[in-house]
Amino acid sequence: MKIEISDKLKSFPPFLFEELYRKERAERAKGRDIISLAVGDPDIPTDRRIVADAVSEIKKAPNHRYPNTKGNENLRREISAWHKRRFGLDFHPSDEVSILIGSKEGIAHLPFVLLNAGDYCLIPDPTYPTYRTGVILAGGRIHDVPLEEKNGFLPDLGRIPRKVLEKTKLFFLNYPNNPTGAGATLAFYKDLVKWARKHGVVIAQDAAYCDIYFGEPAPSLLQVPGARDVAVEFYSSSKTYCMAGWRIGWVVGNSKVVCALNQVKENIDSGPFNAIQNAVAYALKHHEQIVPPIREHFKKRAELFCRTLHETGWRFPDPRGSCFVWARPPVNCSSLDAVYFMLEHAHILTAPGSGFGRYGEGFVRFSLTEPDARLAEAARRVRALDWKKLKAGK
Numbered sequence: 001m002k003i004e005i006s007d008k009l010k011s012f013p014p015f016l017f018e019e020l021y022r023k024e025r026a027e028r029a030k031g032r033d034i035i036s037l038a039v040g041d042p043d044i045p046t047d048r049r050i051v052a053d054a055v056s057e058i059k060k061a062p063n064h065r066y067p068n069t070k071g072n073e074n075l076r077r078e079i080s081a082w083h084k085r086r087f088g089l090d091f092h093p094s095d096e097v098s099i100l101i102g103s104k105e106g107i108a109h110l111p112f113v114l115l116n117a118g119d120y121c122l123i124p125d126p127t128y129p130t131y132r133t134g135v136i137l138a139g140g141r142i143h144d145v146p147l148e149e150k151n152g153f154l155p156d157l158g159r160i161p162r163k164v165l166e167k168t169k170l171f172f173l174n175y176p177n178n179p180t181g182a183g184a185t186l187a188f189y190k191d192l193v194k195w196a197r198k199h200g201v202v203i204a205q206d207a208a209y210c211d212i213y214f215g216e217p218a219p220s221l222l223q224v225p226g227a228r229d230v231a232v233e234f235y236s237s238s239k240t241y242c243m244a245g246w247r248i249g250w251v252v253g254n255s256k257v258v259c260a261l262n263q264v265k266e267n268i269d270s271g272p273f274n275a276i277q278n279a280v281a282y283a284l285k286h287h288e289q290i291v292p293p294i295r296e297h298f299k300k301r302a303e304l305f306c307r308t309l310h311e312t313g314w315r316f317p318d319p320r321g322s323c324f325v326w327a328r329p330p331v332n333c334s335s336l337d338a339v340y341f342m343l344e345h346a347h348i349l350t351a352p353g354s355g356f357g358r359y360g361e362g363f364v365r366f367s368l369t370e371p372d373a374r375l376a377e378a379a380r381r382v383r384a385l386d387w388k389k390l391k392a393g394k
């Protein structure tokens with residue numbers, strides 16, 4: 001029998017980094033010591049107090065039974081309490097909070113809640129690729145919204161065509177932003193909420209990096225009066241607590257959307273392990289002790305790395321948050337040329353901006369999620385690069 005893969009899966013964009021990873025493997029096979037700054041996977045171990053709490057939770061027999069899809073009450077209550085402390089917002093734990101198997105899972109399922117075939121979802125360009133996944137699976141249409149440096153990597157809402165807007169149901173955004181490192185202000189969020197209410201668009205603001213900020217604390221979109229009528233926000237324990245492998249995220253905001261997302265999930269998954277949910281509840285409860293050193297750590301890394309890049313001719317605005325630096329190389333070249341050049345001549349693997357969308361062309365993304373000594377070595381290698389060799393095509 002000839003097995004045919006579905007048209008939908010075939011319509012997924014090709015994996016742009018395939019050739020890059022092939023080249024990386026080839027360099028490693030030559031015995032090169034490659035420093036990988038291509039993916040945002042925090043190297044800092046999860047705080048030992050959280051680990052100890054998880055160990056004790058694993059031993060509790062009630063935790064061995066099926067979890068509740070929308071998350072256990074303990075975690076939903078801690079999430080509510082944390083949003084109150086952090087943003088002054090009250091979310092009802094039963095219908096305005098839902099737990100996710102990492103925010104990526106909820107983000108990928110959200111389009112099933114809101115899109116009918118042919119409806120548009122607005123997606124930033126450059127983007128975190130998972131926003132596209134759910135839209136494709138739900139049979140929706142994608143309209144890319146440029147994030148340009150001249151606008152502080154914020155979308156220009158006035159440039160979205162009226163014809164698209166008439167059929168738009170959902171808009172994904174993420175600040176502090178991956179990949180650009182840009183931040184959003186409450187003033188921008190106010191305009192956005194006004195615009196969303198006017199056009200009947202649901203905003204899904206992905207706040208995965210909300211606690212990795214380098215200046216003023218990143219605001220919540222839901223702090224805008226009336227935002228709860230039109231918006232949800234996604235949160236993640238992956239970066240905030242360096243718990244990427246534990247797979248817990250959550251969504252808060254509009255109860256209709258939160259409950260409908262939960263309905264999708266009830267038909268697909270059975271929620272994450274209760275012991276791990278309780279460990280995240282512990283993390284939230286002790287957030288003010290655990291998170292500032294992590295934030296400070298990423299901030300120091302960003303300062304050191306940005307200094308090296310500025311001193312060697314890279315062009316970029318310093319990141320306001322996230323664990324990324326998004327920069328244009330010292331010479332005019334394509335993202336891929338720059339990335340291949342660094343891989344070959346500095347043995348550093350980075351992510352080409354073009355892999356995040358058309359408007360990412362010309363940029364390179366550095367992820368600062370390797371140990372400090374490796375980042376210092378990467379900075380040393382960046383300093384030693386002779387970009388004239390790329391210009392000369394060597």
Ligand SMILES: Cc1ncc(COP(=O)(O)O)c(C=O)c1O
Nearest residue numbers: 102103104128178208236238249
């Ligand atoms: C912008 C953004 N959102 C969401 C995620 C997913 O995070 P998780 O599924 O680990 O919560 C990531 C991960 O890199 C991300 O960069």
